[in-house]
Amino acid sequence: MKPKVLLYKRIPEQALAKLQAQCDVVSFDGIPHSTEFYRELADAQGLIGSSAVINHPLLKKAPKLKAISTISVGTDQFDHDYLASHQIPLMHTPNVLNETTADTIFTLIMCTARRAVELTNMVKQGNWTSSIKEPHFGTDVHGKTLGIIGMGRIGEALAKRAHFGFDMPIQYCNRSRNMKAEHTYNATYLDMGNLLASSDFVCVMTPLTPDTHKLIGANEFAKMKKSAIFINASRGKVIDETALIEALERGEIRAAGLDVFEVEPLPADSPLCQLNNAVLFPHIGSATAETRLKMIECAIDNLINALKGDLSKNCANAHLFINPTD
Numbered sequence: 579m580k581p582k583v584l585l586y587k588r589i590p591e592q593a594l595a596k597l598q599a600q601c602d603v604v605s606f607d608g609i610p611h612s613t614e615f616y617r618e619l620a621d622a623q624g625l626i627g628s629s630a631v632i633n634h635p636l637l638k639k640a641p642k643l644k645a646i647s648t649i650s651v652g653t654d655q656f657d658h659d660y661l662a663s664h665q666i667p668l669m670h671t672p673n674v675l676n677e678t679t680a681d682t683i684f685t686l687i688m689c690t691a692r693r694a695v696e697l698t699n700m701v702k703q704g705n706w707t708s709s710i711k712e713p714h715f716g717t718d719v720h721g722k723t724l725g726i727i728g729m730g731r732i733g734e735a736l737a738k739r740a741h742f743g744f745d746m747p748i749q750y751c752n753r754s755r756n757m758k759a760e761h762t763y764n765a766t767y768l769d770m771g772n773l774l775a776s777s778d779f780v781c782v783m784t785p786l787t788p789d790t791h792k793l794i795g796a797n798e799f800a801k802m803k804k805s806a807i808f809i810n811a812s813r814g815k816v817i818d819e820t821a822l823i824e825a826l827e828r829g830e831i832r833a834a835g836l837d838v839f840e841v842e843p844l845p846a847d848s849p850l851c852q853l854n855n856a857v858l859f860p861h862i863g864s865a866t867a868e869t870r871l872k873m874i875e876c877a878i879d880n881l882i883n884a885l886k887g888d889l890s891k892n893c894a895n896a897h898l899f900i901n902p903t904d
């Protein structure tokens with residue numbers, strides 16, 4: 579008998595057919611919290627989808643669950659303690675989105691430095707009345723120092739662009755050294771304080787964990803150069819958004835480029851929406867047609883493998899399943 583799988587995201591027909599070939603699939607568009615949804619969840623062995631918060635109350639209603647597969651690399655939306663105590667593997671989609679997400683981050687770097695959105699709006703609103711002078715000048719990107727907090731898979735893809743394409747000296751901080759980044763991109767390992775004080779662009783790319791919650795707040799913005807540009811494409815809660823708004827309003831830093839927010843979708847009345855020096859993307863790090871399809875295909879393979887007991891690739895909580903005597 580095929581395992582029963584609950585899909586909580588719309589996916590292309592071809593991908594759905596691949597999942598249906600191996601699993602008995604019940605589809606929902608998101609998590610509706612309806613009687614019907616919970617009835618189907620009660621005997622589901624697999625769960626696959628993205629974005630929604632999968633917390634303790636929801637997981638308790640899925641006592642037969644054998645594996646979860648998220649169409650994302652980030653896994654902060656899951657209750658990891660529950661998954662650990664019930665030995666449920668959580669599969670995710672690392673690597674397939676590295677290049678696209680690094681492209682998005684570089685777009686934020688370019689748009690903030692060259693004031694692309696602000697100046698586009700000026701043209702569209704009919705306010706381009708004479709040749710552009712100093713008050714509208716941007717700042718160079720090439721040759722400037724890039725500080726990456728969280729030099730992992732995506733951080734490396736960003737460092738590659740900055741080092742080979744833009745002659746940018748790279749510095750980074752992690753809990754442990756990344757020798758590949760040091761050798762390949764000539765990246766310098768620094769503590770956070772020194773990185774903040776000496777970078778022209780500070781880019782945060784850590785996962786959201788209890789350790790990284792509000793990792794960057796008022797003290798960290800105060801350490802940055804007045805001319806620094808801050809970029810966050812990791813998770814909104816990795817920074818203190820109120821402190822960032824204050825730093826931008828007071829001119830403590832030059833600008834910010836954000837793909838992620840404390841609350842998503844970002845409420846239209848957020849003070850960020852009033853700031854010319856904030857470039858705001860609606861969480862589009864991996865949002866290209868090609869990459870989203872690759873992520874869906876990867877997540878389907880991950881789920882099928884996990885339901886067969888194969889956790890050798892892309893298991894985010896693999897440490898739970900490694901036999902210490904192996």
Ligand SMILES: NC(=O)C1=CN([C@@H]2O[C@H](COP(=O)(O)OP(=O)(O)OC[C@H]3O[C@@H](n4cnc5c(N)ncnc54)[C@H](OP(=O)(O)O)[C@@H]3O)[C@@H](O)[C@H]2O)C=CC1
Nearest residue numbers: 652728729730731732752753754784785789811812863864
């Ligand atoms: N905006 C978007 O659409 C996207 C956002 N993301 C987000 O980006 C995150 C990173 O993805 P990815 O690069 O694949 O992840 P990786 O795990 O490859 O890299 C994360 C890096 O963060 C470092 N890190 C972790 N904790 C800390 C800490 N407390 N202090 C300093 N550094 C730390 C890790 O190094 P070490 O362990 O040595 O500390 C690691 O190098 C995802 O978890 C997700 O939240 C991902 C894709 C798209």
Ligand SMILES: O=CC(=O)O
Nearest residue numbers: 649650651652863
């Ligand atoms: O935010 C996107 C992800 O894949 O994580």
